[in-house]
Amino acid sequence: GAVVSQHPSWVICKSGTSVKIECRSLDFQATTMFWYRQFPKQSLMLMATSNEGSKATYEQGVEKDKFLINHASLTLSTLTVTSAHPEDSSFYICSAMSREQYFGPGTRLTVT
Amino acid sequence: AQSVTQLGSHVSVSEGALVLLRCNYSSSVPPYLFWYVQYPNQGLQLLLKYTTGATLVKGINGFEAEFKKSETSFHLTKPSAHMSDAAEYFCAVTQGANFGNEKLTFGTGTRLTIIP
Numbered sequence: 001g002a003v004v005s006q007h008p009s010w011v012i013c014k015s016g017t018s019v020k021i022e023c024r025s026l027d028f029q030a031t032t033m034f035w036y037r038q039f040p041k042q043s044l045m046l047m048a049t050s051n052e053g054s055k056a057t058y059e060q061g062v063e064k065d066k067f068l069i070n071h072a073s074l075t076l077s078t079l080t081v082t083s084a085h086p087e088d089s090s091f092y093i094c095s096a097m098s099r100e101q102y103f104g105p106g107t108r109l110t111v112t
Numbered sequence: 113a114q115s116v117t118q119l120g121s122h123v124s125v126s127e128g129a130l131v132l133l134r135c136n137y138s139s140s141v142p143p144y145l146f147w148y149v150q151y152p153n154q155g156l157q158l159l160l161k162y163t164t165g166a167t168l169v170k171g172i173n174g175f176e177a178e179f180k181k182s183e184t185s186f187h188l189t190k191p192s193a194h195m196s197d198a199a200e201y202f203c204a205v206t207q208g209a210n211f212g213n214e215k216l217t218f219g220t221g222t223r224l225t226i227i228p
Contacts, residue, residue, distance in 0.1 A: 004155070034215075043202065043218045044156075093155050101216060103148075103155035 003027055004096050006104035013084055014112055021079045021107045023094030029074035030096035035067075038091040038106075050077045084111040114139040114205050118219035126227045131175075131190040133222045135203030138184065145186040146204040146216065147177055156202065162186065173197070198226045 003026040013019045023033055031052045036044040048069050049057040056069035066088075068080040077096075081088055089111045095101040119134040137143055144163050148156040160171025167179040173196075177188045186203060203219040 006155075041221075041223075043220045044216075046215060046217075049215070091153075095156075097214070100158065100161070101214065103157070105155045106153065108153070 002098055002102045004094065004102045004104040006092075006094055006107050008107060009105065010108040010110075012110045012112060015085055016083055018080055018082045019084055019109060021081075021092055021094075021109070023077045023079070023096070023104050025075045025096040025098070025102070028096070028098045030098055031074060032097040033071060033077040034095045034097075034101065035069060035077070035079050036093045036095070038093060040091075044093060047079075081109065084109070086111045114143065114207060114217050116203050116205050116217055116219035118201075118203050118222050120222055121220065122223045122225070124225040124227055125193045127195055128192050131188070131193045131197065131224065133188040133201050133203075133224065135177075135186045135188065135219060136184050137186060137203070137205045139205055139207060141207050143205045143207065144214070145177075145179060146206075147171065147175070147186075147188045148202045148204060148218075149173075150200040150202065150221075152199075159188070159201075193224075193226050195226050195228065198224055200224075 005024045007022045033050040035047045038044045047062045050069045050071040052071045058064045071077040093106040095103045115138045117136045146161045147159040150156050160169050162169050162179045170176045175190045200221050202221050204216045206214040
């Protein structure tokens with residue numbers, strides 16, 4: 001139980017385009033999901049907290065207009081990277097709360 | 113504010129030897145502490161956690177950790193390393209007590225290499 005999926009697992013996009021990453025809790029409902037960013041050989045940095053039915057709460061320094069988060073249902077949160085640039089290339093990991101945080105497998109984004 | 117320091121970004125041990133990964137934390141309130149493991153290109157898997165109660169906690173895959181308040185430490189150990197233990201390990205802290213909205217603060221990680 002407590003499985004979290006992410007789609008896609010990896011994506012390559014051109015600079016200036018937008019890309020959407022989905023995070024789903026497969027066998028439980030999650031009112032809260034988190035989005036993290038991980039640079040190579042570095043730790044996870046919390047980007048935002050996604051709450052179902054309300055606006056996401058962004059961490060200091062994270063551009064909310066660039067990283068759009070939508071938590072439309074109790075099992076789905078999406079992260080859209082708008083007007084992507086090469087510096088947005090990273091490993092994005094989501095987690096969903098159900099007594100503890102369950103992490104998805106991550107999405108590797110490469111912007112060319 | 114809370115923070116986590118993991119001493120040693122890279123640890124190598126021989127197969128069958130003791131594994132010791134160090135974690136020190138800083139928290140203004142009683143912390144909840146976690147150890148996660150990450151295999152290449154995968155998400156994080158919870159190894160164990162300390163919330164309250166017994167300070168020695170046992171986790172999956174033979175790992176355990178001891179919460180020492182006086183030393184503000186939560187070191188991870190395993191008596192005998194196995195090749196499959198090779199991975200990245202993250203220590204994390206949250207102030208907890210806010211069920212449903214726990215912000216985790218992660219350490220910088222320790223890459224564990226097992227020598228055959």
